[in-house]
Amino acid sequence: MNSLVALAGTSLLNGSGPNSVEDFEQRIPGFSVMQNFFKKWLRLELTTVLTIAALMGAASSGVQSLQETGSKIYWWIVRFLTASISIAGNDRLNREVLNWLGAHVLTQKSTRILTANSESVRNEAWHYRRVTQERNDLHHEKRMPVQYLPTFGTTWFIHGRSLFMVKRILTSNSHYHSSWTRTPDEYAGAPEGDEPLVVMRLGRSVEPIKNFLETCRDFSDRQREAYITVRISKRSYEDSWDASILRPLRPLETVHFDEAVKKALVADIDNYLDVNTRKYYNGRGIPYRRGFLMHGPPGTGKTSLALALAGRFGLELYLLHMPSVRDDDSLEKLFTALPPRCMVLLEDIDAVGIKRRASRDDSESESDSDDDDDNDAYRGRSSCTLSGLLNVLDGVASQEGRIVLMTSNFAEKLDKALVRPGRVDRMIYLGHISPRSCELMFLRMYGPDVHGGSPADRAVTLPADELERIAREFSKHIPEGVFTPAQLQGFLLNYRDSPLDASTNIAQWVRDEVEIIGQAKERARKAAEQKKKKKKERKLKKAVELAEAMRNHDSDEELDALRQRMKARRRAKGKVDNETGDEGKEAAESTDAPDGADEIVNGASDDGDPMSSDAAEGLDKVGEDYNGLDTVKPVLESYTPATNGVSEGL
Numbered sequence: 159m160n161s162l163v164a165l166a167g168t169s170l171l172n173g174s175g176p177n178s179v180e181d182f183e184q185r186i187p188g189f190s191v192m193q194n195f196f197k198k199w200l201r202l203e204l205t206t207v208l209t210i211a212a213l214m215g216a217a218s219s220g221v222q223s224l225q226e227t228g229s230k231i232y233w234w235i236v237r238f239l240t241a242s243i244s245i246a247g248n249d250r251l252n253r254e255v256l257n258w259l260g261a262h263v264l265t266q267k268s269t270r271i272l273t274a275n276s277e278s279v280r281n282e283a284w285h286y287r288r289v290t291q292e293r294n295d296l297h298h299e300k301r302m303p304v305q306y307l308p309t310f311g312t313t314w315f316i317h318g319r320s321l322f323m324v325k326r327i328l329t330s331n332s333h334y335h336s337s338w339t340r341t342p343d344e345y346a347g348a349p350e351g352d353e354p355l356v357v358m359r360l361g362r363s364v365e366p367i368k369n370f371l372e373t374c375r376d377f378s379d380r381q382r383e384a385y386i387t388v389r390i391s392k393r394s395y396e397d398s399w400d401a402s403i404l405r406p407l408r409p410l411e412t413v414h415f416d417e418a419v420k421k422a423l424v425a426d427i428d429n430y431l432d433v434n435t436r437k438y439y440n441g442r443g444i445p446y447r448r449g450f451l452m453h454g455p456p457g458t459g460k461t462s463l464a465l466a467l468a469g470r471f472g473l474e475l476y477l478l479h480m481p482s483v484r485d486d487d488s489l490e491k492l493f494t495a496l497p498p499r500c501m502v503l504l505e506d507i508d509a510v511g512i513k514r515r516a517s518r519d520d521s522e523s524e525s526d527s528d529d530d531d532d533n534d535a536y537r538g539r540s541s542c543t544l545s546g547l548l549n550v551l552d553g554v555a556s557q558e559g560r561i562v563l564m565t566s567n568f569a570e571k572l573d574k575a576l577v578r579p580g581r582v583d584r585m586i587y588l589g590h591i592s593p594r595s596c597e598l599m600f601l602r603m604y605g606p607d608v609h610g611g612s613p614a615d616r617a618v619t620l621p622a623d624e625l626e627r628i629a630r631e632f633s634k635h636i637p638e639g640v641f642t643p644a645q646l647q648g649f650l651l652n653y654r655d656s657p658l659d660a661s662t663n664i665a666q667w668v669r670d671e672v673e674i675i676g677q678a679k680e681r682a683r684k685a686a687e688q689k690k691k692k693k694k695e696r697k698l699k700k701a702v703e704l705a706e707a708m709r710n711h712d713s714d715e716e717l718d719a720l721r722q723r724m725k726a727r728r729r730a731k732g733k734v735d736n737e738t739g740d741e742g743k744e745a746a747e748s749t750d751a752p753d754g755a756d757e758i759v760n761g762a763s764d765d766g767d768p769m770s771s772d773a774a775e776g777l778d779k780v781g782e783d784y785n786g787l788d789t790v791k792p793v794l795e796s797y798t799p800a801t802n803g804v805s806e807g808l
């Protein structure tokens with residue numbers, strides 16, 4: 159058919175007209191048969207149909223070449239008359255330009271085609287804009303406000319007396335592709351946030367564009383000033399810092415603890431960030447890193463202090479909750495992805511390196527570890543090992559120039575290798591609140607806030623000296639070292655509107671809380687006693703079982719095997735005490751005999767006899783009393799030296 163149309167086109171061009179049927183017949187055999195068919199059944203002249211088709215084809219290719227010429231002329235004019243700067247999709251500046259457009263152009267212009275964003279968990283573009291429209295928690299708003307950005311295509315605007323165009327370009331990564339015959343881009347789908355931009359300006363100089371980009375950056379900086387960026391790793395399977403959250407900046411003055419310690423801490427970081435310090439470190443081959451450990455009971459401000467410090471020094475805070483880090487590999491990947499100048503917060507550092515011990519505890523109901531009570535506090539919480547952590551803190555692959563902050567509620571349990579200088583350069587204790595800090599907290603809660611308003615608009619505003627007097631009165635009721643700052647903050651929040659009510663009710667609150675704390679302590683003491691007793695009973699039971707097995711052994715080999723087991727356990731225990739690695743723990747975990755039994759075996763081996771006859775007799779009695787464990791210990795204590803070890807080991 160195409161050849162027919164082409165032939166019709168040629169005939170037309172040659173001026174031979176649509177009637178030269180002979181020509182067609184000559185070149186295309188069977189043409190007259192088709193001609194007859196068309197005439198008879200469709201009442202159409204085939205040559206006429208072909209000629210029309212040829213005319214349409216010629217018109218279409220004419221339009222196409224006209225389009226191409228038009229497009230060439232358009233781009234030539236564009237090149238001649240405009241200047242432009244392109245910005246990659248993943249560049250922060252890209253977001254900053256969109257941000258500026260969203261705030262200045264789209265709100266003022268009656269743009270009718272936009273992209274709407276509400277809450278996204280993956281795309282950080284809108285985080286920079288989020289600050290302009292905040293969720294009003296006071297009125298219990300459940301939704302984030304919708305924000306608007308330019309969609310695909312060109313946004314026109316005037317800036318600094320120049321005509322600007324910002325073109326958001328569809329890429330192969332964008333979900334939708336459309337040509338002019340299909341749905342236009344701006345209707346086909348929303349941009350994903352990583353499309354490149356081209357900023358153009360009518361005029362031949364790029365300087366105004368550079369100025370415009372600076373304006374966009376300044377605008378974003380101003381928005382960010384009151385916030386700090388906290389980056390977290392959310393998608394555990396990817397090991398990347400995938401989400402950023404803007405947290406309101408927290409002034410350091412709002413974290414109450416020893417003022418001298420606070421001052422020294424700030425001076426330390428100030429000094430560390432000084433450019434000369436970096437030179438000093440580098441010049442002397444000292445790794446340029448600084449680590450701080452913030453420790454103390456829960457609710458004493460460790461996390462708050464980290465946030466305040468990040469804000470104070472204008473650094474991004476990279477937050478890792480250690481128990482949720484998958485393994486050493488993940489930890490290393492996350493650390494490798496850190497920028498050189500940032501703060502890293504490792505929360506609950508004490509959860510590292512205890513996994514195997516924890517799983518042993520879980521799988522064995524009859525644990526005999528002396529540390530059981532202590533380990534309960536953070537049982538089974540992290541998959542990272544201590545060596546993995548030490549490696550990222552100062553291994554060869556670890557970045558220089560960052561500040562690592564660690565928090566722990568159990569600093570005394572931390573391994574010495576972790577808290578040695580170079581990894582932890584300064585330890586900051588955040589403890590229970592002092593009366594002076596209470597006073598400061600009171601003044602902060604009821605004084606004017608950083609934005610100049612009252613803490614609660616509904617609060618009765620009191621003259622400053624009156625407020626100070628009440629604050630002093632208030633703090634007199636707070637006993638030293640009993641309450642955490644979080645507890646006190648909780649109390650004050652109950653009286654947000656009225657400092658006077660807070661002051662009136664504090665005495666009663668303190669009495670009630672002290673009583674509650676006393677009761678809780680008493681319960682905890684009893685529970686600990688009970689637990690200790692049970693543990694002793696378990697150990698004793700095991701010792702007795704082993705002693706019986708020794709007495710009834712069938713062969714020297716069996717005895718020997720038992721002895722080997724005991725020795726292996728002793729060696730492993732020694733390793734655990736001396737080393738920080740996991741091998742010792744693993745070996746220790748591979749055996750399960752109790753300490754007392756260990757002594758029995760060793761005592762027995764001294765005289766070449768597994769048991770003295772006295773011991774054997776005693777054990778008969780133990781066997782009888784087996785179910786009454788309370789009576790077992792006195793029985794064992796009356797034993798010969800071979801069994802005395804049992805009670806020593808308890």
Ligand SMILES: Nc1ncnc2c1ncn2[C@@H]1O[C@H](COP(=O)(O)OP(=O)(O)OP(=O)(O)O)[C@@H](O)[C@H]1O
Pocket residue numbers: 412413414415455456457458459460461462463565567588643644645647
């Ligand atoms: N020293 C403090 N000064 C001011 N506010 C504090 C202080 N300590 C705690 N708070 C307040 O108590 C709450 C909890 O504080 P934060 O999370 O910082 O404590 P934490 O020590 O990190 O607790 P945890 O060990 O449980 O993680 C916050 O709202 C914070 O404002």
